[in-house]
Amino acid sequence: MKNIINLEEDFQAKIDAEIKIEPKNWMPEKYRKTLIRQISQHGHSEIIGMLPEGNWVTRAPNLRRKVALLAKVQDEAGHGLYLYSAAETLGADRDQLFRDLNSGKAKYSSIFNYPTLSWADMGAVGWLVDGAAIMNQVMLCRTSYGPYARAMVRICKEESFHQRQGYEIMLTLSKGTAEQKEMAQDALNRWWWPSLMMFGPTDAESTHSEQAMKWKIKRKTNDELRQQFIDVTIEQAEFLGLTIPDPDLKWNEERGHYDFGAIDWDEFWRVVKGGGTMNKNRVKTRAKAFEEGEWVREAANAYAEKQAKKLKQNAA
Amino acid sequence: MNNWPLWEVFIRSKNGLSHKHVGSLHATDAEMAMENARDVYTRRMEGVSLWVVESKHIAASNPEESGELFEPAQDKVYRHPTFYELPNELKHI
Numbered sequence: 001m002k003n004i005i006n007l008e009e010d011f012q013a014k015i016d017a018e019i020k021i022e023p024k025n026w027m028p029e030k031y032r033k034t035l036i037r038q039i040s041q042h043g044h045s046e047i048i049g050m051l052p053e054g055n056w057v058t059r060a061p062n063l064r065r066k067v068a069l070l071a072k073v074q075d076e077a078g079h080g081l082y083l084y085s086a087a088e089t090l091g092a093d094r095d096q097l098f099r100d101l102n103s104g105k106a107k108y109s110s111i112f113n114y115p116t117l118s119w120a121d122m123g124a125v126g127w128l129v130d131g132a133a134i135m136n137q138v139m140l141c142r143t144s145y146g147p148y149a150r151a152m153v154r155i156c157k158e159e160s161f162h163q164r165q166g167y168e169i170m171l172t173l174s175k176g177t178a179e180q181k182e183m184a185q186d187a188l189n190r191w192w193w194p195s196l197m198m199f200g201p202t203d204a205e206s207t208h209s210e211q212a213m214k215w216k217i218k219r220k221t222n223d224e225l226r227q228q229f230i231d232v233t234i235e236q237a238e239f240l241g242l243t244i245p246d247p248d249l250k251w252n253e254e255r256g257h258y259d260f261g262a263i264d265w266d267e268f269w270r271v272v273k274g275g276g277t278m279n280k281n282r283v284k285t286r287a288k289a290f291e292e293g294e295w296v297r298e299a300a301n302a303y304a305e306k307q308a309k310k311l312k313q314n315a316a
Numbered sequence: 317m318n319n320w321p322l323w324e325v326f327i328r329s330k331n332g333l334s335h336k337h338v339g340s341l342h343a344t345d346a347e348m349a350m351e352n353a354r355d356v357y358t359r360r361m362e363g364v365s366l367w368v369v370e371s372k373h374i375a376a377s378n379p380e381e382s383g384e385l386f387e388p389a390q391d392k393v394y395r396h397p398t399f400y401e402l403p404n405e406l407k408h409i
Contacts, residue, residue, distance in 0.1 A: 024379045071359075078356050085340045088322070094342060095319065151339070158360070301320075304344035 015216050020146040023089040031215055034208065035145055036092045038217065043083030044101045044108035048282050050076045052116040052125065061119060068165045069122065075158050082151040089147045102287040109133075110268070111198050113276030114190070120173055120180075124187035126166015128195040128233070134159050135229045136199070144216040167236065174240040181241075188237065189245045196260075197268045199226040205265075230258050322371040323349040325356075327363035335367050343368075 007026050050073045060066035100106035111129055140152040173184040200222040212218040237244050248261035320342040326335035338357050343349035349368040393399045
Protein backbone atom coordinates (compact mmCIF):
# COMPACT_ATOMS: atom_id res chain seq x y z
CA MET A 1 0.00 0.00 0.00
CA LYS A 2 1.25 3.45 -0.90
CA ASN A 3 1.87 5.84 1.93
CA ILE A 4 -0.08 9.05 2.24
CA ILE A 5 2.73 11.32 1.00
CA ASN A 6 2.98 9.41 -2.26
CA LEU A 7 -0.77 9.58 -2.65
CA GLU A 8 -0.73 13.33 -2.15
CA GLU A 9 2.11 13.74 -4.63
CA ASP A 10 0.27 11.63 -7.21
CA PHE A 11 -2.85 13.68 -6.60
CA GLN A 12 -1.07 17.00 -7.11
CA ALA A 13 0.69 15.63 -10.21
CA LYS A 14 -2.72 14.79 -11.69
CA ILE A 15 -4.01 18.28 -10.92
CA ASP A 16 -0.89 19.85 -12.45
CA ALA A 17 -1.37 17.72 -15.57
CA GLU A 18 -4.99 18.98 -15.85
CA ILE A 19 -6.45 15.53 -15.22
CA LYS A 20 -9.85 15.91 -13.55
CA ILE A 21 -10.47 14.27 -10.20
CA GLU A 22 -13.51 11.98 -10.24
CA PRO A 23 -15.62 10.80 -7.27
CA LYS A 24 -13.94 7.50 -6.54
CA ASN A 25 -10.36 8.76 -7.03
CA TRP A 26 -8.19 9.19 -3.97
CA MET A 27 -8.13 12.78 -2.73
CA PRO A 28 -6.78 14.54 0.34
CA GLU A 29 -9.40 14.83 3.06
CA LYS A 30 -8.98 18.60 3.01
CA TYR A 31 -9.69 18.76 -0.72
CA ARG A 32 -12.89 16.81 -0.14
CA LYS A 33 -13.94 19.02 2.78
CA THR A 34 -13.10 22.25 0.95
CA LEU A 35 -15.16 21.15 -2.02
CA ILE A 36 -18.13 20.02 0.06
CA ARG A 37 -18.10 23.40 1.82
CA GLN A 38 -17.77 25.39 -1.40
CA ILE A 39 -20.22 23.36 -3.50
CA SER A 40 -22.88 23.21 -0.79
CA GLN A 41 -22.59 26.96 -0.11
CA HIS A 42 -22.91 27.51 -3.82
CA GLY A 43 -25.99 25.25 -3.91
CA HIS A 44 -27.54 27.03 -0.93
CA SER A 45 -26.97 30.36 -2.71
CA GLU A 46 -28.97 29.13 -5.69
CA ILE A 47 -31.83 28.02 -3.43
CA ILE A 48 -31.89 31.18 -1.32
CA GLY A 49 -31.38 33.19 -4.51
CA MET A 50 -34.90 32.23 -5.56
CA LEU A 51 -36.41 34.23 -2.71
CA PRO A 52 -35.60 37.85 -3.61
CA GLU A 53 -36.90 37.23 -7.14
CA GLY A 54 -39.85 35.08 -6.15
CA ASN A 55 -40.89 38.20 -4.28
CA TRP A 56 -41.59 39.92 -7.63
CA VAL A 57 -43.15 37.15 -9.73
CA THR A 58 -46.74 38.16 -8.99
CA ARG A 59 -45.93 41.83 -9.55
CA ALA A 60 -44.04 41.60 -12.83
CA PRO A 61 -45.22 44.44 -15.09
CA ASN A 62 -46.34 42.20 -17.96
CA LEU A 63 -46.59 38.58 -19.05
CA ARG A 64 -43.30 38.62 -20.96
CA ARG A 65 -41.43 39.72 -17.84
CA LYS A 66 -43.37 37.28 -15.71
CA VAL A 67 -42.59 34.14 -17.73
CA ALA A 68 -38.94 35.16 -17.89
CA LEU A 69 -38.75 35.68 -14.14
CA LEU A 70 -40.53 32.40 -13.45
CA ALA A 71 -38.16 30.56 -15.78
CA LYS A 72 -35.19 32.18 -14.07
CA VAL A 73 -36.40 31.20 -10.60
CA GLN A 74 -37.02 27.65 -11.83
CA ASP A 75 -33.48 27.57 -13.23
CA GLU A 76 -32.07 28.56 -9.83
CA ALA A 77 -33.85 25.57 -8.26
CA GLY A 78 -32.29 23.34 -10.91
CA HIS A 79 -28.86 24.85 -10.30
CA GLY A 80 -29.20 24.17 -6.60
CA LEU A 81 -30.00 20.57 -7.43
CA TYR A 82 -27.01 20.11 -9.77
CA LEU A 83 -24.75 21.45 -7.04
CA TYR A 84 -26.22 19.38 -4.23
CA SER A 85 -25.78 16.32 -6.46
CA ALA A 86 -22.13 17.24 -7.02
CA ALA A 87 -21.63 17.62 -3.25
CA GLU A 88 -23.18 14.20 -2.71
CA THR A 89 -20.59 12.55 -4.96
CA LEU A 90 -18.09 13.60 -2.27
CA GLY A 91 -20.08 11.91 0.49
CA ALA A 92 -22.24 14.84 1.63
CA ASP A 93 -25.74 13.89 2.75
CA ARG A 94 -28.62 15.74 1.07
CA ASP A 95 -30.84 15.75 4.16
CA GLN A 96 -27.99 17.11 6.25
CA LEU A 97 -27.36 19.87 3.69
CA PHE A 98 -31.02 20.92 3.98
CA ARG A 99 -30.92 20.79 7.76
CA ASP A 100 -27.81 23.00 7.84
CA LEU A 101 -29.43 25.55 5.56
CA ASN A 102 -32.74 25.60 7.41
CA SER A 103 -31.13 25.92 10.83
CA GLY A 104 -29.06 28.90 9.70
CA LYS A 105 -25.80 26.99 10.22
CA ALA A 106 -24.82 26.89 6.56
CA LYS A 107 -23.55 29.94 4.69
CA TYR A 108 -24.82 31.18 1.34
CA SER A 109 -23.92 34.20 -0.75
CA SER A 110 -24.43 37.30 1.37
CA ILE A 111 -25.83 39.20 -1.60
CA PHE A 112 -29.24 37.62 -0.95
CA ASN A 113 -29.43 39.26 2.45
CA TYR A 114 -30.20 42.55 0.72
CA PRO A 115 -33.88 43.34 0.02
CA THR A 116 -35.37 43.73 -3.48
CA LEU A 117 -37.27 46.97 -3.04
CA SER A 118 -38.50 47.85 -6.52
CA TRP A 119 -39.09 46.23 -9.89
CA ALA A 120 -35.83 47.80 -11.07
CA ASP A 121 -34.07 45.50 -8.60
CA MET A 122 -35.02 42.57 -10.85
CA GLY A 123 -33.05 44.33 -13.55
CA ALA A 124 -30.07 45.15 -11.36
CA VAL A 125 -29.98 41.68 -9.80
CA GLY A 126 -30.01 39.96 -13.19
CA TRP A 127 -27.44 42.31 -14.67
CA LEU A 128 -25.05 42.70 -11.74
CA VAL A 129 -25.59 39.81 -9.35
CA ASP A 130 -25.93 37.19 -12.07
CA GLY A 131 -23.17 38.96 -13.98
CA ALA A 132 -20.81 38.67 -11.03
CA ALA A 133 -21.88 35.06 -10.47
CA ILE A 134 -21.15 34.25 -14.12
CA MET A 135 -17.57 35.59 -13.82
CA ASN A 136 -17.02 33.13 -11.01
CA GLN A 137 -18.90 30.28 -12.65
CA VAL A 138 -17.14 30.52 -16.00
CA MET A 139 -13.89 30.04 -14.11
CA LEU A 140 -15.39 27.09 -12.23
CA CYS A 141 -16.24 25.30 -15.49
CA ARG A 142 -12.54 24.41 -15.47
CA THR A 143 -12.35 23.45 -11.79
CA SER A 144 -10.36 20.31 -11.00
CA TYR A 145 -13.25 18.23 -9.62
CA GLY A 146 -15.15 16.58 -12.49
CA PRO A 147 -18.74 16.59 -11.19
CA TYR A 148 -18.43 20.23 -10.05
CA ALA A 149 -17.03 21.29 -13.43
CA ARG A 150 -19.82 19.48 -15.28
CA ALA A 151 -22.50 21.08 -13.10
CA MET A 152 -20.93 24.46 -13.84
CA VAL A 153 -21.00 23.93 -17.59
CA ARG A 154 -24.75 23.32 -17.42
CA ILE A 155 -25.25 26.28 -15.12
CA CYS A 156 -23.25 28.68 -17.30
CA LYS A 157 -25.27 27.72 -20.36
CA GLU A 158 -28.47 28.61 -18.53
CA GLU A 159 -27.20 31.61 -16.61
CA SER A 160 -26.48 33.82 -19.57
CA PHE A 161 -30.19 34.35 -20.24
CA HIS A 162 -30.53 35.52 -16.63
CA GLN A 163 -28.06 38.32 -17.10
CA ARG A 164 -29.47 39.39 -20.46
CA GLN A 165 -33.06 39.53 -19.17
CA GLY A 166 -31.84 41.66 -16.25
CA TYR A 167 -30.01 44.03 -18.55
CA GLU A 168 -33.06 44.29 -20.79
CA ILE A 169 -35.14 45.40 -17.80
CA MET A 170 -32.52 48.06 -16.99
CA LEU A 171 -32.44 49.16 -20.61
CA THR A 172 -36.21 49.54 -20.79
CA LEU A 173 -36.35 51.51 -17.55
CA SER A 174 -33.44 53.76 -18.45
CA LYS A 175 -35.12 54.64 -21.75
CA GLY A 176 -38.45 55.25 -20.04
CA THR A 177 -39.82 58.21 -18.11
CA ALA A 178 -37.62 60.25 -15.78
CA GLU A 179 -39.16 58.37 -12.88
CA GLN A 180 -38.34 54.97 -14.41
CA LYS A 181 -34.78 56.02 -15.11
CA GLU A 182 -34.49 57.15 -11.52
CA MET A 183 -35.69 53.73 -10.37
CA ALA A 184 -32.98 52.08 -12.45
CA GLN A 185 -30.31 54.43 -11.04
CA ASP A 186 -31.51 53.79 -7.50
CA ALA A 187 -31.27 50.03 -8.02
CA LEU A 188 -27.75 50.38 -9.45
CA ASN A 189 -26.78 52.53 -6.46
CA ARG A 190 -27.92 49.89 -4.01
CA TRP A 191 -26.61 46.79 -5.83
CA TRP A 192 -23.24 47.99 -7.11
CA TRP A 193 -21.15 47.66 -3.95
CA PRO A 194 -22.75 44.44 -2.68
CA SER A 195 -22.12 42.95 -6.16
CA LEU A 196 -18.41 43.75 -5.88
CA MET A 197 -18.38 42.12 -2.45
CA MET A 198 -19.71 38.88 -3.98
CA PHE A 199 -16.17 38.01 -5.07
CA GLY A 200 -15.19 37.76 -1.42
CA PRO A 201 -12.44 39.36 0.66
CA THR A 202 -9.30 40.78 -0.98
CA ASP A 203 -6.57 38.29 -1.81
CA ALA A 204 -4.54 39.53 1.16
CA GLU A 205 -7.44 38.68 3.50
CA SER A 206 -8.74 35.56 1.82
CA THR A 207 -7.94 32.51 3.94
CA HIS A 208 -8.80 29.71 1.54
CA SER A 209 -7.54 31.16 -1.71
CA GLU A 210 -3.96 29.92 -1.91
CA GLN A 211 -4.70 26.25 -1.38
CA ALA A 212 -7.77 26.43 -3.61
CA MET A 213 -5.59 27.83 -6.40
CA LYS A 214 -2.96 25.13 -5.92
CA TRP A 215 -5.64 22.45 -6.18
CA LYS A 216 -7.14 24.31 -9.13
CA ILE A 217 -10.52 24.43 -7.45
CA LYS A 218 -10.23 28.13 -8.30
CA ARG A 219 -8.18 29.45 -11.17
CA LYS A 220 -8.45 33.15 -10.54
CA THR A 221 -8.22 35.06 -7.30
CA ASN A 222 -11.05 37.11 -5.78
CA ASP A 223 -9.35 40.36 -6.78
CA GLU A 224 -8.73 39.23 -10.35
CA LEU A 225 -12.37 38.26 -10.81
CA ARG A 226 -13.60 41.48 -9.20
CA GLN A 227 -11.40 43.57 -11.50
CA GLN A 228 -12.58 41.61 -14.54
CA PHE A 229 -16.20 42.24 -13.55
CA ILE A 230 -15.66 45.98 -13.06
CA ASP A 231 -13.82 46.31 -16.36
CA VAL A 232 -16.62 44.75 -18.41
CA THR A 233 -19.54 46.30 -16.50
CA ILE A 234 -18.61 49.97 -16.72
CA GLU A 235 -19.24 50.17 -20.44
CA GLN A 236 -22.61 48.47 -19.93
CA ALA A 237 -23.58 51.10 -17.35
CA GLU A 238 -22.51 53.89 -19.73
CA PHE A 239 -24.69 52.38 -22.44
CA LEU A 240 -27.64 52.63 -20.08
CA GLY A 241 -26.78 56.25 -19.34
CA LEU A 242 -26.55 55.41 -15.65
CA THR A 243 -23.83 56.41 -13.20
CA ILE A 244 -21.92 53.85 -11.17
CA PRO A 245 -21.92 55.09 -7.56
CA ASP A 246 -18.15 55.28 -7.22
CA PRO A 247 -16.47 58.70 -7.68
CA ASP A 248 -13.02 57.04 -7.70
CA LEU A 249 -13.72 54.95 -10.77
CA LYS A 250 -11.05 55.85 -13.34
CA TRP A 251 -9.32 54.14 -16.26
CA ASN A 252 -5.72 53.39 -15.42
CA GLU A 253 -3.75 53.33 -18.65
CA GLU A 254 -0.70 51.81 -17.04
CA ARG A 255 -2.54 48.89 -15.44
CA GLY A 256 -4.92 48.48 -18.35
CA HIS A 257 -7.76 48.30 -15.82
CA TYR A 258 -10.18 50.60 -14.04
CA ASP A 259 -9.17 51.85 -10.60
CA PHE A 260 -12.02 51.82 -8.12
CA GLY A 261 -12.86 53.16 -4.67
CA ALA A 262 -12.50 51.41 -1.33
CA ILE A 263 -14.98 48.63 -0.57
CA ASP A 264 -16.67 48.84 2.81
CA TRP A 265 -15.46 45.54 4.24
CA ASP A 266 -17.04 46.28 7.61
CA GLU A 267 -20.42 46.15 5.93
CA PHE A 268 -19.45 42.92 4.17
CA TRP A 269 -18.55 41.18 7.43
CA ARG A 270 -21.56 42.61 9.22
CA VAL A 271 -23.90 41.08 6.60
CA VAL A 272 -21.97 37.78 6.44
CA LYS A 273 -22.31 37.47 10.20
CA GLY A 274 -26.08 37.90 10.11
CA GLY A 275 -26.51 41.67 10.30
CA GLY A 276 -28.05 42.21 6.86
CA THR A 277 -31.63 43.35 6.42
CA MET A 278 -32.84 39.98 5.22
CA ASN A 279 -30.65 37.29 6.88
CA LYS A 280 -33.29 36.15 9.34
CA ASN A 281 -36.14 36.44 6.89
CA ARG A 282 -34.39 34.34 4.20
CA VAL A 283 -33.61 31.42 6.48
CA LYS A 284 -37.03 31.58 8.10
CA THR A 285 -38.81 31.58 4.73
CA ARG A 286 -36.72 28.65 3.52
CA ALA A 287 -37.27 26.64 6.70
CA LYS A 288 -41.02 27.33 6.58
CA ALA A 289 -41.27 26.18 2.96
CA PHE A 290 -39.43 23.01 3.87
CA GLU A 291 -41.67 22.31 6.85
CA GLU A 292 -44.83 22.98 4.88
CA GLY A 293 -43.67 20.53 2.22
CA GLU A 294 -43.27 17.73 4.76
CA TRP A 295 -46.75 16.29 4.10
CA VAL A 296 -45.98 16.10 0.38
CA ARG A 297 -42.80 14.14 1.06
CA GLU A 298 -44.64 11.86 3.46
CA ALA A 299 -47.38 11.24 0.93
CA ALA A 300 -44.80 10.47 -1.77
CA ASN A 301 -43.15 7.95 0.54
CA ALA A 302 -46.47 6.29 1.37
CA TYR A 303 -47.40 6.11 -2.30
CA ALA A 304 -44.06 4.60 -3.30
CA GLU A 305 -44.34 1.98 -0.56
CA LYS A 306 -47.85 1.07 -1.63
CA GLN A 307 -46.81 0.75 -5.27
CA ALA A 308 -43.83 -1.43 -4.34
CA LYS A 309 -46.09 -3.69 -2.27
CA LYS A 310 -48.55 -4.03 -5.14
CA LEU A 311 -45.75 -4.95 -7.49
CA LYS A 312 -44.58 -7.66 -5.11
CA GLN A 313 -48.10 -9.08 -4.72
CA ASN A 314 -48.60 -9.18 -8.46
CA ALA A 315 -45.31 -10.98 -8.91
CA ALA A 316 -46.22 -13.55 -6.23
CA MET B 317 -36.39 13.95 2.17
CA ASN B 318 -36.33 10.84 4.37
CA ASN B 319 -33.41 9.40 2.44
CA TRP B 320 -35.08 8.97 -0.90
CA PRO B 321 -32.88 6.86 -3.15
CA LEU B 322 -30.53 8.46 -5.66
CA TRP B 323 -31.17 8.04 -9.38
CA GLU B 324 -28.83 8.64 -12.31
CA VAL B 325 -30.27 10.41 -15.33
CA PHE B 326 -29.37 9.70 -18.97
CA ILE B 327 -30.56 11.71 -21.96
CA ARG B 328 -30.67 10.98 -25.67
CA SER B 329 -30.24 14.44 -27.14
CA LYS B 330 -31.62 13.41 -30.54
CA ASN B 331 -32.47 10.26 -32.40
CA GLY B 332 -29.38 8.59 -33.74
CA LEU B 333 -27.27 9.39 -30.68
CA SER B 334 -26.86 7.25 -27.58
CA HIS B 335 -28.08 8.21 -24.13
CA LYS B 336 -25.52 10.14 -22.11
CA HIS B 337 -25.22 10.57 -18.35
CA VAL B 338 -26.21 14.10 -17.32
CA GLY B 339 -26.56 14.02 -13.54
CA SER B 340 -28.55 12.62 -10.67
CA LEU B 341 -31.51 13.33 -8.40
CA HIS B 342 -33.48 11.89 -5.50
CA ALA B 343 -36.93 10.35 -5.94
CA THR B 344 -39.16 7.82 -4.21
CA ASP B 345 -39.70 5.71 -7.32
CA ALA B 346 -39.01 5.48 -11.04
CA GLU B 347 -42.08 7.49 -11.96
CA MET B 348 -41.09 10.42 -9.77
CA ALA B 349 -37.49 10.15 -10.92
CA MET B 350 -38.68 10.41 -14.51
CA GLU B 351 -40.87 13.45 -13.80
CA ASN B 352 -38.12 15.23 -11.90
CA ALA B 353 -35.53 14.39 -14.56
CA ARG B 354 -37.81 15.92 -17.16
CA ASP B 355 -38.21 19.12 -15.10
CA VAL B 356 -34.59 19.45 -14.05
CA TYR B 357 -32.61 18.23 -17.04
CA THR B 358 -34.71 18.95 -20.14
CA ARG B 359 -35.99 22.50 -19.71
CA ARG B 360 -34.30 23.63 -22.92
CA MET B 361 -35.02 20.85 -25.38
CA GLU B 362 -31.96 18.88 -24.27
CA GLY B 363 -33.50 15.55 -25.10
CA VAL B 364 -35.95 13.31 -26.88
CA SER B 365 -35.61 10.34 -24.54
CA LEU B 366 -34.83 9.81 -20.85
CA TRP B 367 -33.45 6.92 -18.82
CA VAL B 368 -33.41 6.89 -15.05
CA VAL B 369 -31.71 4.15 -13.08
CA GLU B 370 -31.30 3.82 -9.35
CA SER B 371 -27.65 4.55 -8.61
CA LYS B 372 -27.21 1.43 -6.49
CA HIS B 373 -27.79 -0.74 -9.57
CA ILE B 374 -24.73 0.64 -11.36
CA ALA B 375 -21.61 -1.46 -10.90
CA ALA B 376 -18.57 0.77 -11.39
CA SER B 377 -14.94 -0.13 -11.96
CA ASN B 378 -12.62 0.73 -9.12
CA PRO B 379 -10.13 3.54 -9.95
CA GLU B 380 -7.48 1.65 -8.00
CA GLU B 381 -7.76 -1.18 -10.49
CA SER B 382 -7.68 1.02 -13.55
CA GLY B 383 -4.07 0.05 -14.18
CA GLU B 384 -4.88 -3.65 -14.53
CA LEU B 385 -7.99 -2.88 -16.49
CA PHE B 386 -6.86 -0.31 -18.99
CA GLU B 387 -3.08 -0.32 -19.26
CA PRO B 388 -2.85 -3.59 -21.23
CA ALA B 389 -4.42 -1.75 -24.17
CA GLN B 390 -1.60 0.77 -24.28
CA ASP B 391 1.02 -1.48 -25.89
CA LYS B 392 -1.30 -2.93 -28.50
CA VAL B 393 -0.83 -0.36 -31.21
CA TYR B 394 -1.36 -3.10 -33.80
CA ARG B 395 -5.07 -2.76 -33.07
CA HIS B 396 -5.05 0.61 -34.83
CA PRO B 397 -5.10 1.08 -38.61
CA THR B 398 -2.14 3.50 -38.58
CA PHE B 399 0.16 0.69 -37.33
CA TYR B 400 0.22 -0.81 -40.82
CA GLU B 401 2.63 0.77 -43.27
CA LEU B 402 1.19 1.10 -46.73
CA PRO B 403 2.36 3.33 -49.62
CA ASN B 404 0.75 6.79 -49.76
CA GLU B 405 -0.41 6.44 -53.37
CA LEU B 406 -2.75 3.63 -52.38
CA LYS B 407 -6.39 4.79 -52.28
CA HIS B 408 -9.56 3.65 -50.53
CA ILE B 409 -7.88 1.50 -47.87
